[in-house]
Amino acid sequence: MLFFCGSWIVACMPLFFFAWAPCYRQYAEECYHKLAQPRATRTIIYKAVDFMEITIILSSTMSSDLLTDYLQRRANLIKEDRALRKDYVRTYNAAEQKADEVVRCIRAKEAVTVWGNKHGDVPHQYPGMEFLNAKDTILKTELYRKIVSKMPKGGLLHVHQNASVEASKLLELALGHPAIHICVDQQSPLDAASLEKVLPKIQPIPVEQYPAADVVGITDASYTGGWVPIAKARALFNTALGGPAGFDKWVLSAFTISPSDAYNTYNTPMKIWLKFGSTFGVTDVSQWRVGSEDVHLY
Numbered sequence: 001m002l003f004f005c006g007s008w009i010v011a012c013m014p015l016f017f018f019a020w021a022p023c024y025r026q027y028a029e030e031c032y033h034k035l036a037q038p039r040a041t042r043t044i045i046y047k048a049v050d051f052m053e054i055t056i057i058l059s060s061t062m063s064s065d066l067l068t069d070y071l072q073r074r075a076n077l078i079k080e081d082r083a084l085r086k087d088y089v090r091t092y093n094a095a096e097q098k099a100d101e102v103v104r105c106i107r108a109k110e111a112v113t114v115w116g117n118k119h120g121d122v123p124h125q126y127p128g129m130e131f132l133n134a135k136d137t138i139l140k141t142e143l144y145r146k147i148v149s150k151m152p153k154g155g156l157l158h159v160h161q162n163a164s165v166e167a168s169k170l171l172e173l174a175l176g177h178p179a180i181h182i183c184v185d186q187q188s189p190l191d192a193a194s195l196e197k198v199l200p201k202i203q204p205i206p207v208e209q210y211p212a213a214d215v216v217g218i219t220d221a222s223y224t225g226g227w228v229p230i231a232k233a234r235a236l237f238n239t240a241l242g243g244p245a246g247f248d249k250w251v252l253s254a255f256t257i258s259p260s261d262a263y264n265t266y267n268t269p270m271k272i273w274l275k276f277g278s279t280f281g282v283t284d285v286s287q288w289r290v291g292s293e294d295v296h297l298y
Helices: 002-032 039-058 064-082 094-113 131-140 142-146 167-175 230-235 243-255 259-265 269-282
Strands: 180-184 200-204
Touching (some): 094 142, 131 142, 131 259, 167 230, 180 230, 200 243, 230 243, 243 269, 259 269
């Protein structure tokens, strides 16, 4: 029964679209000369035109002349809309044309020599793949090393200050600053059971709030919360949890989003934004202040 109904609907779809085609065609043609309208209006135009395209494809009675005329109108509409963009360039000088040729040549070559080969643990690399999985490969490409890395913003269109510094460098700088302290948001020491669940809280504090010189580390059995100089917390980190190296691993995991985080653990928009919030909260050094003085790590 379901198969029969589904087949009937599919069979009738061309008739349905063809019946509505004149309405959408008339609407699109009326909008065709209104390109000066806001982009929202032009989006509606595109929807109407795209609907017409489906109608034409499904309709077997459409004449070839009408189809040709429609395709030409559609091409002109897209061309005129793109001409309104700020980045639209109608003519290129010799230097710009040469630059375009160089970049295209490098991209074509590396599509074969770089993205067509297996690298490390990524068996199927391709241009446009997940960034975190491809990052190490990108950094080795000629396109990145010789061109993109020398541009003012590199290949970035949007930047969060919190995520624009290498995490290991940020930790290194924090360890050398006496005002930077760390604590965990619980009234008990960090242990193996809480290591994967508890995030570090890191920030500078005024001198008058520095803890006593004999303060215990955040993994000490007598720790009940409170600030600890980050360098001391690292030095006293429980050897059962990896010692100083284990401290670095724990803190850096809170600073960064790994491929596993992005593509497996936090693989929905809602989940990944929760991860963004926790990660950027730990590394929000732009808000670090001690009294009236800013603490600049970079």
